Amino acid sequence: MNKEKRRQILERLRTNNPHPETELEFSSPYELLVAVALSAQATDVSVNKATRKLFPIANTPEAMLNLGVEGVKAHIKTIGLYNTKAENVIKAARILVEQHNGEVPQDRAALEKLPGVGRKTANVVLNTAFGWPTIAVDTHIFRVSNRTKFAVGKNVDEVEQKLLKVVPAEFKVDVHHWLILHGRYTCLARKPRCGSCLIEDLCEFKEKVYPEE
Template sequence: MPKPVIPKTAQTPPSRRLPNRNVRPFFEKLAATIDEPVTELEFSSNFELLIAVMLSAQATDVSVNIATKKLFPVANTPEAILALGEDGLKTYIKTIGLYNSKAKNVIKTCRDLIEKHNSEVPDTRKELEALAGVGRKTANVVLNTAFGQPTMAVDTHIFRVSNRTGLATGKTVLAVEKKLVERIPDDFIVDAHHYLILHGRYTCQARTPKCGACPVFEECMFKDKMKFAEI
């Protein structure tokens, strides 16, 4: 599987490690300010979630939602999408980046779901990662969002927030993922992925973090937080 691409804007130099005593307050404050820690991808079944997450690689949730609003009313089962065929599927997702390779993988995944999983989305990492176009990050999202498993899907936002705040520092996505799973309190682990991604998307942004409006300003170990708090 290809390694996740971390844009240069997300490659924040690691901060000092967030002290253990600050980890729980960190998540308590995020929970107090983020009312709905849920994905912004729109779906109504585990299958729709899987397809939406596959399409979201190196694309925005907004662009995926625009495409799936047209696709899912027409085809939202493995059988229906397989019946569209690769070319037919492309007509619905051609506005999304890498749509050619994504269409090919989605068709292969639909065929495997029908032939190997009775058209159901599997709930194990091994089975999910055996599907075409499904890597560790996609599997983590599905396991967490669809099945409530304590997994951590590290995207560019979470990679940046983890390193910048000192919550989980590391040079690779996998290193950050493992540290997050180790450090996050059990009662926050299921929702932690969404707390962190929403915090990174709207507050702890790449180029100009909104430190002055940050709910975890006191806990954060970002060395330049005072400078950005004044912007």
């Protein structure tokens, strides 16, 4: 895909949604960190349902430690892998209290040292909580980037590096959200909604799907 076509795609996505936001509910960097960690292999809807009850009780690392592993489990047991996630949430809270004065660090290396936090989660926190021009690549972004030919890569790391290279600076902060939402609601995995896609004429996917007339 050429540079001009990419720019047109990004301009259309921006026009359609000038201020995209994550669908995870949060009111602080720490709440976002926990929500993103819980969202691995789970839907944002299921995470929001759990955190609406969890965060009023524990929305700081100190309060989370006071709640304890079993207390966290009780609130997130409707989410997949909740046992491991609860343990990671408590371990991460302890590190934040002991090493970062209870604050979420604006530092990738420090974030990635937290249990349950990988590169993707760190990218989301840096981007969404702190406004960094990072691009977290999840399954939606990986699919959309490859299917449209916007940024082709064999794995999430390759796609991330390609996106960082080809996305102009003015779009970098928001492109993560645009591509996720596009993959979640239009460019679906099994049957993309090409007939209602706002970038359909720019997309280079050769097997486009249209509703039967």
